Amino acid sequence: MSDLDEFSRDIAAHVRAYLTGVEEIATGESPETAVSGLLVQLAQVSMAGAMLGAVTDVVPADRFEEDAGPDPDADPLRESLGRLLEGVDDIALTLKSEDAIAAYERERERSGPVTTSL
16 A cells, blocks of 8 residues: 555545534534534645645646536535525624724613613
């Protein structure tokens, strides 16, 4: 068995772990950990990519790979993740306006007693 065969098996194991992890997250069973879980999976597949990039024995003749086209097998996974992460962009938009929201809260007229000061 060559070192390249062993390396190929290691990369395949990383990719399988990545896909299994993303599929597990996409079930939606733990939505509160979805973003952090996806970050872990991204790190997993990035490590495999870095390992592939460091291999000097394998240099493709062309440095460009054609797009394989649509991947209908991945559509259910994409749709599940889309449902699970729906609204994440809304949070980002709100955070971008944090200063304006804080200014409004400071300046808006309030009726009744002040309950937030000592």
